[in-house]
Amino acid sequence: MKIGVLALQGAFIEHIKILRQLGVETAEVRLPADLADLDGLIIPGGESTTIGKLAVMYNLMEPLRQFAAEKAVWGTCAGMIFMAKDIGVDQPLLGIMDIVVERNAFGRQVDSFEADLRIEGWPAEAKPFPAVFIRAPKLIETKETAQPIATLADGSLVAAQQGKWMVTSFHPELTLDDRFHRYFLDIVGR
Amino acid sequence: MSDQNENGTARGIGGFKVKAGLAQMLKGGVIMDVVTPDEAKIAEEAGACAVMALERVPADIRAQGGVARMSDPEMIRGIMESVSIPVMAKARIGHFVEAQILESIGVDYVDESEVLTPADEEYHIYKHDFKIPFVCGCRNLGEALRRIGEGAAMIRTKGEAGTGDVVEAVRHARTVLGEIRKLQSMPDEELMTFAKNIGAPFALVKETKELGRLPVVNFAAGGIATPADAALMMQIGVDGVFVGSGIFKSGDPVKRAKAIVEATTHYNNPDIVARVSENIGEAMVGINISSLPEMEQIARRGW
Numbered sequence: 001m002k003i004g005v006l007a008l009q010g011a012f013i014e015h016i017k018i019l020r021q022l023g024v025e026t027a028e029v030r031l032p033a034d035l036a037d038l039d040g041l042i043i044p045g046g047e048s049t050t051i052g053k054l055a056v057m058y059n060l061m062e063p064l065r066q067f068a069a070e071k072a073v074w075g076t077c078a079g080m081i082f083m084a085k086d087i088g089v090d091q092p093l094l095g096i097m098d099i100v101v102e103r104n105a106f107g108r109q110v111d112s113f114e115a116d117l118r119i120e121g122w123p124a125e126a127k128p129f130p131a132v133f134i135r136a137p138k139l140i141e142t143k144e145t146a147q148p149i150a151t152l153a154d155g156s157l158v159a160a161q162q163g164k165w166m167v168t169s170f171h172p173e174l175t176l177d178d179r180f181h182r183y184f185l186d187i188v189g190r
Numbered sequence: 191m192s193d194q195n196e197n198g199t200a201r202g203i204g205g206f207k208v209k210a211g212l213a214q215m216l217k218g219g220v221i222m223d224v225v226t227p228d229e230a231k232i233a234e235e236a237g238a239c240a241v242m243a244l245e246r247v248p249a250d251i252r253a254q255g256g257v258a259r260m261s262d263p264e265m266i267r268g269i270m271e272s273v274s275i276p277v278m279a280k281a282r283i284g285h286f287v288e289a290q291i292l293e294s295i296g297v298d299y300v301d302e303s304e305v306l307t308p309a310d311e312e313y314h315i316y317k318h319d320f321k322i323p324f325v326c327g328c329r330n331l332g333e334a335l336r337r338i339g340e341g342a343a344m345i346r347t348k349g350e351a352g353t354g355d356v357v358e359a360v361r362h363a364r365t366v367l368g369e370i371r372k373l374q375s376m377p378d379e380e381l382m383t384f385a386k387n388i389g390a391p392f393a394l395v396k397e398t399k400e401l402g403r404l405p406v407v408n409f410a411a412g413g414i415a416t417p418a419d420a421a422l423m424m425q426i427g428v429d430g431v432f433v434g435s436g437i438f439k440s441g442d443p444v445k446r447a448k449a450i451v452e453a454t455t456h457y458n459n460p461d462i463v464a465r466v467s468e469n470i471g472e473a474m475v476g477i478n479i480s481s482l483p484e485m486e487q488i489a490r491r492g493w
Contacts, residue, residue, distance in 0.1 A: 008455050009218040009239055030456060045215045047239040047275050054237060054455055077215070089274075103274060109298035110321050112208035134211045135276065135298070174211050 010046015014173035040188035043079030052092030080167035105138035131170035204321030209343035213407035227272035236447035248352030249435035284310025304491035317341030331369035332388030349412020354476030417453030424457035442471030
């Protein structure tokens with residue numbers, strides 16, 4: 001199994017390190033040709049405007065959409081914004097997943113926080129997941145077959161899945177807990 | 191908020207994890223100095239991952255002299271309202287009240303910066319006391335680890351701001367990375383003396399050895415003026431670059447800003463760095479460091 005991580009800007013090395021610890025072959029994706037022979041793709045946290053602009057400049061938008069039509073894709077934070085169909089403002093988006101997302105919905109950096117989350121579909125006895133939210137986006141709505149899989153105590157939706165696509169508004173790559181990465185590898189393997 | 195472990199309940203705002211985490215999100219990116227909301231928009235449009243809001247870029251501070259202080263909060267607010275990317279702002283070394291003001295406005299990162307005139311010639315700000323994260327400059331590993339010990343969640347090598355001469359940025363990055371490589375080959379019994387000699391906290395020396403890198407994100411700054419300069423710093427091994435005077439003191443800021451962003455992402459691809467270096471107008475004129483008297487070297491500030 002070979003997993004690519006979009007490496008235009010952001011925390012891509014953190015994802016690659018966890019994947020390698022799990023014994024998975026990895027590749028940094030900067031150009032369309034880098035998508036060849038990958039089984040799944042992670043779009044990391046970073047600045048969604050920067051990532052979007054570079055993806056447009058280097059003709060990655062259509063190849064990424066074609067890749068996502070067949071394969072598993074997971075977006076964390078900026079990646080979640082990039083995968084959404086609707087974010088209410090104009091910036092380059094892949095627009096593959098039926099979700100409405102609000103950028104920086106919890107506020108600025110002074111409002112960044114950590115929270116323990118229970119994930120839908122994981123065993124009831126599983127420990128809560130230590131989620132790190134940094135200038136994080138929020139899911140305003142899931143549509144069609146997209147389903148929320150994690151919710152904060154105040155009702156905010158912060159993770160969702162739609163078939164082989166997953167989004168989290170927090171950063172599993174910043175924690176030592178690799179359960180989300182293993183969960184994604186399960187989706188890739190299906 | 192207090193420590194609670196119920197599902198979905200926030201158990202901490204402003205912890206070190208989220209402070210250092212924002213810097214991790216900036217990696218592989220370019221942080222640009224801007225002095226107006228219009229410049230901030232140009233930077234965002236060019237693909238900057240953050241902007242540094244300040245009244246005068248280092249080249250002007252150098253030329254005009256006088257005391258360089260924190261910028262007018264209204265001007266910083268104007269920049270915060272004009273872009274969606276993170277906004278950083280500078281406080282003077284040791285001036286914790288300027289930092290409190292920046293926290294109160296809600297900037298995303300404070301740069302405790304030698305580019306401004308130091309307010310304290312002995313002590314830096316105790317940065318653990320703040321909810322917002324700090325980035326600090328360094329010339330070597332000891333200085334980097336002292337700043338992290340005080341609570342810095344991001345480090346940048348100092349270079350020599352406002353010169354457009356990359357030589358000091360290279361020297362400082364090579365010094366820090368070289369010292370880390372040396373540390374990695376050191377047996378544990380040598381670590382305490384190494385920590386003493388470089389004036390760094392022992393625990394951070396040990397952690398740096400184990401990680402094989404600084405415990406926080408490390409950008410390069412000070413003198414980066416071309417796409418090739420940015421790619422050079424990335425290949426030497428930093429996590430991203432600050433570009434100060436290099437963009438808005440050049441002939442065509444829009445083209446240059448975009449080119450530096452592209453060169454930072456594709457730093458390992460000479461074909462792309464070559465293409466983006468073409469036809470981007472005049473670089474900033476610059477000052478050759480070897481012609482700069484020691485007294486005028488900004489990087490010497492900080493202790």
